[in-house]
Amino acid sequence: MYRYDEFDHAFVEARVNQFSDQVARRLSGEISEDAFKPLRLMNGVYLQLHAYMLRVAIPYGTLNSRQMRKLAHIARTYDRGYGHFTTRQNIQYNWPALSDMPAILKELAEVEMHAIQTSGNCIRNVTADHFAGAAADEIADPRPYAEILRQWSSVHPEFSFLPRKFKIAVTGSERDRAAIQVHDIGLQLKKNDQGELGFAVWIGGGQGRTPILAKKIRDFLPEADLLSYTTAIMRVYNLHGRRDNKYKARIKILVHETGVEQLSAEIEAEWAHLKDGELKLPGADIAAINAYFAPPALAPRAEGWGELAAWKKSDPGFAEWVGRNVAPHRHPDYAMVTISLKPIGGIPGDASADQMDAVARLAEEFAHDEIRVTHEQNLVLPHVALADLEPLYRALLTDGLATANAGLITDIIACPGLDYCALANARSIPVAQEISNRFGDPKRQAEIGDLKIKISGCINACGHHHVGHIGILGVEKKGAELYQISLGGSGDEHASIGQITGRGFEPGELTDAIETIVDTYLANRTGAAETFIECYRRIGAGPFKAALYNSESEAA
Amino acid sequence: MTVIWTQNGIVENDPWVSDVTGADAPKLLPLAEALEHSQDNAPFGVVLQPADDARALAPILESVAIVALTFPAFSDGRGFSQAMLLRQRLGYTGELRAVGTVLLDQVPLMLRTGFDSFEVHHAPTIERLVEKRLPGIDLHYQPAADKTDAGTGYSWRRTAILNG
Amino acid sequence: MKTTQTKTKVLTANRLTDGISVWLGASGEWTTSLKDAFLARHEDAVAAIEAAGQTALADNRVVDVNVIEIEETESGPRPYRLRERIRADGPTIDYAPASAARVSQAA
Numbered sequence: 130m131y132r133y134d135e136f137d138h139a140f141v142e143a144r145v146n147q148f149s150d151q152v153a154r155r156l157s158g159e160i161s162e163d164a165f166k167p168l169r170l171m172n173g174v175y176l177q178l179h180a181y182m183l184r185v186a187i188p189y190g191t192l193n194s195r196q197m198r199k200l201a202h203i204a205r206t207y208d209r210g211y212g213h214f215t216t217r218q219n220i221q222y223n224w225p226a227l228s229d230m231p232a233i234l235k236e237l238a239e240v241e242m243h244a245i246q247t248s249g250n251c252i253r254n255v256t257a258d259h260f261a262g263a264a265a266d267e268i269a270d271p272r273p274y275a276e277i278l279r280q281w282s283s284v285h286p287e288f289s290f291l292p293r294k295f296k297i298a299v300t301g302s303e304r305d306r307a308a309i310q311v312h313d314i315g316l317q318l319k320k321n322d323q324g325e326l327g328f329a330v331w332i333g334g335g336q337g338r339t340p341i342l343a344k345k346i347r348d349f350l351p352e353a354d355l356l357s358y359t360t361a362i363m364r365v366y367n368l369h370g371r372r373d374n375k376y377k378a379r380i381k382i383l384v385h386e387t388g389v390e391q392l393s394a395e396i397e398a399e400w401a402h403l404k405d406g407e408l409k410l411p412g413a414d415i416a417a418i419n420a421y422f423a424p425p426a427l428a429p430r431a432e433g434w435g436e437l438a439a440w441k442k443s444d445p446g447f448a449e450w451v452g453r454n455v456a457p458h459r460h461p462d463y464a465m466v467t468i469s470l471k472p473i474g475g476i477p478g479d480a481s482a483d484q485m486d487a488v489a490r491l492a493e494e495f496a497h498d499e500i501r502v503t504h505e506q507n508l509v510l511p512h513v514a515l516a517d518l519e520p521l522y523r524a525l526l527t528d529g530l531a532t533a534n535a536g537l538i539t540d541i542i543a544c545p546g547l548d549y550c551a552l553a554n555a556r557s558i559p560v561a562q563e564i565s566n567r568f569g570d571p572k573r574q575a576e577i578g579d580l581k582i583k584i585s586g587c588i589n590a591c592g593h594h595h596v597g598h599i600g601i602l603g604v605e606k607k608g609a610e611l612y613q614i615s616l617g618g619s620g621d622e623h624a625s626i627g628q629i630t631g632r633g634f635e636p637g638e639l640t641d642a643i644e645t646i647v648d649t650y651l652a653n654r655t656g657a658a659e660t661f662i663e664c665y666r667r668i669g670a671g672p673f674k675a676a677l678y679n680s681e682s683e684a685a
Numbered sequence: 686m687t688v689i690w691t692q693n694g695i696v697e698n699d700p701w702v703s704d705v706t707g708a709d710a711p712k713l714l715p716l717a718e719a720l721e722h723s724q725d726n727a728p729f730g731v732v733l734q735p736a737d738d739a740r741a742l743a744p745i746l747e748s749v750a751i752v753a754l755t756f757p758a759f760s761d762g763r764g765f766s767q768a769m770l771l772r773q774r775l776g777y778t779g780e781l782r783a784v785g786t787v788l789l790d791q792v793p794l795m796l797r798t799g800f801d802s803f804e805v806h807h808a809p810t811i812e813r814l815v816e817k818r819l820p821g822i823d824l825h826y827q828p829a830a831d832k833t834d835a836g837t838g839y840s841w842r843r844t845a846i847l848n849g
Numbered sequence: 850m851k852t853t854q855t856k857t858k859v860l861t862a863n864r865l866t867d868g869i870s871v872w873l874g875a876s877g878e879w880t881t882s883l884k885d886a887f888l889a890r891h892e893d894a895v896a897a898i899e900a901a902g903q904t905a906l907a908d909n910r911v912v913d914v915n916v917i918e919i920e921e922t923e924s925g926p927r928p929y930r931l932r933e934r935i936r937a938d939g940p941t942i943d944y945a946p947a948s949a950a951r952v953s954q955a956a
Contacts, residue, residue, distance in 0.1 A: 136824060136837050143822040150820055151790065156866065158909035159809050167759060168790055176913055178936045181868035211945035223944075226867035250760065280826045281841050286797035287769050287829065290762025356827075356841060367766045372735075402774060407828045407840070414839045481945055547932060548940035551913075558942050608930060 130191050130499065131276050131421045133241040141238045144245060144284070148172045149231035156228060169227075171289065172234075173247030177551050180224045184247040185237060189257035189275040189299070190218030190502040194489035197500055199240040201485035207233050212485070214470060214478040216542060216593055217296070218256050218502045219247055223549055245283055250291045252282035252363070256298045258306045259503040262424055263511035265459045269318045269326055271299035271307070273418040274355060277410070281356050288363045292370035293378035295363070296335075299328075308504060308620035310334045310343045311596060313380045314362060319349065327351045332362060332392075333384030336590035340626045341381040346393040352415060354400075357408040361400035365392065425497040425512055430462040433515025440519045447522050449571060450533035455518065464515055466496070468508040468525060469532040469540065473569035474562050477543040478506030487528040495521045504593075505542055505581075507535065538580045538647070539565040542593055546586030546603065547610075553586035555603025555610035560584055563640045568647070577647055580661040583618075596620035598662045599646060600627040601639070612639045616646070616673055617665045628670055631678050642677055649676040689782075690814045691802045701730050701751050703784060703804060713753050716741060723748055732784065735763035739770045746777050754800070756785035765798045772799035772830035789813055793821025799830035821845075856918040859886040859926060860898040861936065862911035870936045871911065873898055879911060883937040884925040889916075 133141070148168075155165040169175075173184035185200070192200075200220055204212045207229050208222040215221055225233060237243055246253055255278045257271040258264065278297055282288070288295075300307040301318040309315025315331035328350045334343030350358050362380075369387070371377045384392055441448035454467040468488060470478050480488075488508055492500045495517045496510035503509055513521060525531035534540045541564060544550065546557030561584055568574055583597030587604075594600030600615040611633040618627030634642045647661075649672055654664045665673070687704050689696040700711050713732035714722060722729055723745035730751035733739060742749065752771060754764040764783065771777040782802040783795050789810040792803060796819075805811050813819070823845040825833060836842025860873035861883075871879040872886035880886065889895045895916060902914040917933045919926040928934050935941060 134838055136842060140822060140824040140826070143824060147820050147822060154809075155909075161909075162906075162912045164759075164788065176863055176868055178932070179868075179870055179939060180863070209945055228866045250762075277841075280839070283826045284794075284822060285827055286794040286825075287765045288762075289794060290760055290765065290791075364766050364769070368763055372761060372763075409840075411840050414841075417839070476942060476944060479944065547935055548942055548944075553932075556941065558940075562942070605931075610931065 130193060131188075131272075131418070137241070137280075138238075140283070141241070141243050141245075144243065145231065145234045145238050148234060152227060152230055167249060167290075170249040171246060171251060172230075173244035174227070174230060175248060175551070177223070177545075177549050178547075179549065181227055181230075182549070183222045183225045183230065183233065183244060184215070185220050185222070185242060185244050186247045186254045187218050187220060187242075187502050188279050189255060189261070189272045190259050190504075191261075191272060192500040192502065193498050194492045194500065196240045196242055197485050197489040197492070199236060199242070201482040201489070203233055203236060204482040204485065211479055211481045213476075213545065214480065214502050214506050214508070216504050216506060216544075216591060217254055218259070218504055219254055220502070221545075223545075248294075249289075250293050250295075251289045252278075252285065252291075252295045252297065255279050255282070256296070256307055256312075256504060258300045258302060259501040259509050260306060260456070260465055260511060261301055261501075262422055263458050263463075263465050264302055264304075264306075265457050266304055267301045267459070268303075268320060269301045270419070270422050271301040271316075271318055272422050273415065274316065274318070274328075274352070275299045276418055276421070277355060277415075278359065281359075288367060291363075291367055292372045293375060295366070295380070297359075303622060305620075305622040305624075308593075308596065308624070310622075310624035311336055311340070311593075311620055312343065314359065315343050316355075321349050325351060328355065330358065333381040333389070334624075335379050335381040336593060336595045337379065338376045338588045338590075339382065340590070340595040341385060342624050342626065343381075344384060344389040346389065346396065353410045353412070354404055355410060357403040357406060358396075358400050360408060361396050361403055365395050365399055369395075425499070427460045427463055427497075427512060427514075430514040430516045433462055433518070437515045437518060444519075446533070447519060449575070450522055450531055451518060453533045453537065454535045458512065460512075462515055464513050464518065466510040466513045466518070466521065467503070467535040468510065468530050469534055470507050470530075471534055471540050471565065472529055472532050473534075473539060474566045476558050477541050477561050480508075484528055484530060487524070487530065491521060491524055505540065507540070533571065534574060536579050536581070537574045538568045538577050538582060539574060541565060541582045541584060542597070543584040544586050544592035546584075546592075550586060552589060553603070554588075554605040555586050555612065557584045557586040557592055557601075557603060560601060560603070560612065560636070560639060564643055567640050567644065576657070577651070578657065578660055580647075581619075582643070593620060594618070595626050596624065597627060598665070599643065601643075604633065606633070610636050612636070614639075614642060614646070614677075616670055617662070619662055630670065630674055645676050646673055649673050686808065686811070687804060687806050688811055689802055690805055690811070692796070695815060696802070701753070701782070711750075713751070719749070720745060733767060735761055735767070737767075739767040740774065742771070742777075743775050746775055746779075749777075749779060751780040751782060751802075752777065753782040753784045753804075756783060756787060756791075759786045759788045759791060765794065768795070768798040768800055769830055790820050793819050796821070797825070797829040797831045855890075855892065855895070856929075857921055857926070858889045858895050858898070858916050859883070859919055860889075860902050860914065860916055861886075861933070862902065862905065862914040865909055865912055868912075872937075873901055873905075877901065879905070883919075883928075886926060888919070888921065888926060 255275040298307040298312040317329040330347040331343035501509035543557040543561040547553040584601040585592035585594040596618040615627030689699040719731040728750040732753040825843040833843035874880040
């Protein structure tokens with residue numbers, strides 16, 4: 130993984146000092162809250178319902194054990210012993226004091242971490258495929274490019290006061306695990322006919338109040354042009370994005386209102402001035418950054434094949450966990466392991482300080498010191514020998530981290546909702562917990578198969594409900610919580626936006642409604658091989674709506 | 686209180702300051718008027734609003750004494766891109782002033798995008814600027830319109846020229 | 850001055866230094882318990898707490914100052930909005946149980 134050089138260390142130290150000075154000026158009353166707010170947001174500090182919240186950047190979701198231990202230490206020392214991993218591969222602390230922020234940032238800097246641009250109307254943490262550098266289907270590792278973008282966008286003088294926040298995601302496979310079509314810029318690494326590396330460029334995707342899928346504006350952008358082309362997009366957006374209405378300020382609205390052909394022509398015209406300038410990436414620099422992400426030396430461990438088969442036979446629980454949470458690695462003797470942060474009835478994405486320490490220890494022992502955070506709010510150990518899966522599983526079991534539900538109905542994405550968030554209209558976590566408890570039986574989950582439920586407590590859609598196979602959106606109606614259900618969303622390479630089923634459901638009816646939807650799927654699928662989303666796409670919303678609402682229209 | 690600040694300190698009796706009145710005081714002209722007055726002999730300045738296309742100044746830049754870019758609110762960052770276009774696309778080398786809401790913490794970014802004078806109203810900000818205690822970072826991850834040295838490591842990095 | 854009957858109101862905010870939710874108490878102090886909040890039962894009292902809030906905001910002691918409506922119940926003031934009830938009582942979920950136990954032991 131990337132390691133800071135002297136320049137990076139000095140930069141982050143300067144940034145910590147800069148923010149510490151801003152905090153000191155605020156605490157002394159030299160600057161008002163109005164003036165401070167954009168400054169604290171630029172460093173990931175929000176004011177939530179009960180306290181401040183600090184969002185720490187985990188660039189493209191990659192961590193080593195030393196960093197994970199520091200996150201645990203911060204949770205214990207400055208917070209209440211836990212943290213929340215987010216859909217943008219970051220971690221949030223819910224209870225830190227403003228006066229402690231300088232100390233927390235100093236501690237983070239010791240392990241090459243920061244909170245720069247985790248909020249505010251700037252270029253946010255660049256996200257990437259959580260299986261990067263390990264997946265069998267990968268064309269190239271997206272993280273070096275995400276790292277180049279991270280560096281280039283840090284405290285960017287031209288693009289720190291954009292019309293609205295700006296999210297970039299990079300994937301290195303055809304199979305899109307980074308949801309690039311719902312990002313402001315989505316980059317898909319690919320090779321052209323000459324075998325050269327570059328990107329398909331998508332712009333204007335996003336969720337929130339107006340969910341829109343991204344449009345492809347370039348089929349192949351040579352890798353050397355990454356920063357100049359991104360600059361052209363950013364400049365056109367900064368100058369022309371709407372600033373009169375924050376709900377219409379994302380680049381997706383500019384794309385929609387200008388038209389993708391015209392906007393893409395403006396971007397190309399701007400880029401013509403920039404492409405041969407100082408932002409052109411020298412091959413040596415790309416190679417140097419790539420070198421940091423060279424895969425660990427993986428020794429042959431062929432003995433794992435036989436052992437794995439034997440273990441699976443003797444322990445059904447282990448076999449189930451391997452079936453759900455273990456994915457093929459490009460090295461046949463190794464695997465990628467998903468550590469579920471979705472225990473049955475638990476809080477999606479939360480991890481205690483002790484669990485973080487446990488993951489750090491296991492990453493060192495079994496996984497070449499590498500940890501990933503997924504946008505589905507789980508953790509991943511990307512390089513585990515098959516021969517180590519059984520002892521790893523035993524260790525995860527003792528720490529409550531071996532839930533075998535990756536990709537299943539209880540692997541729910543949920544935003545913090547009204548339990549914490551100042552923007553929320555309804556709670557998300559209790560909804561996730563109740564659904565998880567209802568469907569928690571392993572046999573039942575396995576029978577239902579792949580099904581993504583995503584829950585947001587307000588229209589900002591941090592819980593990605595628009596791209597949930599089943600999406601749940603909490604709203605406030607007449608002072609009470611009400612939940613709208615949408616069906617058919619998807620955030621992968623076959624991205625789609627879910628469609629609302631009809632009237633919303635009160636908290637007491639919601640889990641029953643989800644069960645009705647699931648039962649409708651089970652009754653209509655052609656067989657266990659047809660997943661929920663495939664079935665939905667085949668039969669449409671009709672049967673689901675009928676099952677949800679027909680009884681009441683008959684009663685009426 | 687309104688002062689004009691540059692890296693050389695406070696500018697006394699600046700003729701372009703926006704609250705100076707009187708028949709002799711030269712005025713900063715809006716874009717449309719500036720384009721009409723481009724044949725005048727008297728020096729004139731231009732003040733652009735965020736929605737104005739800075740590139741429209743190309744034919745008259747030679748005769749412009751000063752360009753002011755307006756920040757109606759700290760959150761409106763269009764002026765940063767206008768400044769980059771003026772400096773890098775049009776090659777403008779004259780005075781480039783930030784007017785409107787100029788926050789202390791934005792001044793270092795404005796300097797990087799090519800501004801060299803600032804109309805400031807906020808007393809604590811003026812105090813810090815006078816003391817030259819700018820809250821900027823001397824290490825940059827990207828080239829901009831300011832004069833910098835190459836940074837160590839990669840082509841996109843720059844370092845500030847200290848005391849330059 | 851004319852005083853009309855309105856819904857009882859309290860003044861709430863978050864402390865500047867640590868962001869913790871607070872309510873304005875009867876003697877002008879900021880309390881971390883809604884139970885100890887001063888209940889403004891008529892317009893003059895509401896005007897007084899609003900003024901106190903503006904002063905505290907200007908003095909940089911608190912942020913996000915709001916007057917909220919509550920119902921007076923036997924067990925104490927109860928905000929009408931769920932959001933404010935959650936601010937007063939904390940998250941409705943049992944977060945980080947192991948750590949919470951440690952904190953209460955330490956206290």
